Amino acid sequence: MSESAQKKEESGKYNRIIAAATKTFAEKGFFKSTVSDVARAAEVAEGTIYLYFKNKDDLLISIFESSMDMFIREMDQALEGITDVKERLRRLITLHLSLVEAHRELAQVLHIELRQSSMFMREYTGDKLKQYLKFIQDIIEAGQAEGVFNSNADPYVLRRTIFGALDEVGLKWVLSKRKGPLEQFSKQIADLFLNGLTQLKEK
Amino acid sequence: MSESAQKKEESGKYNRIIAAATKTFAEKGFFKSTVSDVARAAEVAEGTIYLYFKNKDDLLISIFESSMDMFIREMDQALEGITDVKERLRRLITLHLSLVEAHRELAQVLHIELRQSSMFMREYTGDKLKQYLKFIQDIIEAGQAEGVFNSNADPYVLRRTIFGALDEVGLKWVLSKRKGPLEQFSKQIADLFLNGLTQLKEK
Amino acid sequence: MSESAQKKEESGKYNRIIAAATKTFAEKGFFKSTVSDVARAAEVAEGTIYLYFKNKDDLLISIFESSMDMFIREMDQALEGITDVKERLRRLITLHLSLVEAHRELAQVLHIELRQSSMFMREYTGDKLKQYLKFIQDIIEAGQAEGVFNSNADPYVLRRTIFGALDEVGLKWVLSKRKGPLEQFSKQIADLFLNGLTQLKEK
Amino acid sequence: MSESAQKKEESGKYNRIIAAATKTFAEKGFFKSTVSDVARAAEVAEGTIYLYFKNKDDLLISIFESSMDMFIREMDQALEGITDVKERLRRLITLHLSLVEAHRELAQVLHIELRQSSMFMREYTGDKLKQYLKFIQDIIEAGQAEGVFNSNADPYVLRRTIFGALDEVGLKWVLSKRKGPLEQFSKQIADLFLNGLTQLKEK
DNA sequence: TATGAATGAGTGTTCATTCAT
């Protein structure tokens, strides 16, 4: 680990700010959150934030990138050694919702706040999100190549369809007060998509 | 000026502002758009906007509500007389994406900008959106009651799943530069869900 | 007078802000003066300043330009009809110091504050100042053409020499607490330069 | 490290900071220069600057004082043994502009940046500047006592007049891109003032 | 001495909203 990287990690300031910003943005929204709010939550001075992040937008981007990294890392780990594509897709769906459940504030920021920064939807290319979407797409393509999933549907469209469904369901669950068993949802959604995908070929 | 003419004139201003705000919010985002931007686009004075809308948030809410009204009205019309639930669901999917295609600025505002106003996701109950989601749910429940759709899945979850998928695919299409045939997407997505729904019961 | 110009002049806000800014900048210096200071002095809201001036720098530039306009206007008027170049130069020197005396705050801003805005010394071309310097130069050149002033010296250098002397003496007088008869200074300086200029040729 | 070596090292840092600050202030202006800019240019840590200077203002004052010391030292040296007052004044004028030419950054800081710190023009008494002005005044008074310069003019006014002229011409030369022969200017200005001063008495 | 991370007060500028006309 480089010295500067070590400094950032070790001091904990960087991570403390990221965590505080995630919480603050989730609670008040990105635009309604002030840098001062984040500083207070992180228990650092306002100026300190600018030692670690270029500006307020950069803070949001950083939350996003580090989160997607985590998502992808967890997925890789969870699917390691699983060869059956149907099982891979089922686990991806389950894990996605589990992660949302485990990091509800994060999920909220990613889903809602991310889309408002004009930077994101218009200027920022969103490589990390694409990486995750590609992950989904790879599973679908593998399934199609194996003949397990039908090949009529464009994997590009399917990845969006699945991601959108998971994103929306996850968000709704995060926002709703009554927190039912998200696990059951996973099964229903996985069944829906797996059947949808496998049976199409027999048409 | 007669009273009815005046009324029309009023309503003309109202609609002009709604249209201008939709366009402006889609272009610059809700928070980055100023009331002055909207006024300029609508060719009215800033103060005039406050004769028709309580405040800037109210403008966004109004866009949303009138749009969802349109969505539901169009859906009602399109599904009128169609009794086959599978066909009803297929048409709903197709029409949803068609409407997005026809009103891309609106879709952008609904999808992105709507979620930023903390008012919306936290305070505003979003009755109109619920109304639309209920519309989807009704079709599913009818299908389940008829035995055409399997009954394992919670209609409540399904409506979110389908809505999320349509929302995400529609948004992506709106934002992408290369505008391919959205119609083909509709068929693929409809097939996916219909098969997913119908085959589940046979499991 | 155009309507918008009339508005600006009539409301008096523009001039009130210019006057308040001149006073404030003279007292505290440009950089140490806050826009809020100026607003308070002008008895307008902070935001109002931005309706009349692009930004704080623009305020300084505007003070400068309108002042140099006044300087030149007064000079034109004072020298109108005077044909003798020696008398013209003498009157210019006298009037310059009189104007400084009459508008000491203005003089202070012009002399000191003007030079700090990087805009001015580096980016701003300072056309109005050049116009005034050209005014001085014209007198010198006319004198040289008539053979009244000697022609050994570059009019370009002379104009700077005279301007610098007047500027420095004027400033010092403005800043010093004991305010003696500036008029007597005028005579001494005029004598010095006129003799310097006229006798050089006989060398 | 020996004590004397340490002292030298200290002094080395001191001078390095002075030099870096002069350069930085000349380039960006005093207010727009940050202490961090100066530290970077001097290749020391920010905190180090505060070991040698009380604060940012003190840095500017120190530049000024050490420069005026140099000015006076050089003048003393250059005029040593010259008894003819006319020659003394001529040499002073020439040397002033030569020094400006040799230390253009310094000249710029002295002329422009110095005047912005409210400390200077209002609170700071400027002893060193007075010392230099007194230097000029002494020459004039000597000339008047000898009967070489006419006695009509107040030496106090004359010193300001000459200083102002030199300051302005020097500054203009420093700022202008096209750098002509400043030496020629010296001769013209010296001629102008010497004739102005000597001939006044014969009037 | 020397460092440079941390601080937090301070400021230019924006913009939603109001209200006299």
Add this chain to the structure above:
DNA sequence: AATGAATGAACACTCATTCAT
């Protein structure tokens, strides 16, 4: 109803200065 000049609260960001190491 319509206007748009005026308001002033709010906020992102900077930077001189400090201090623990």
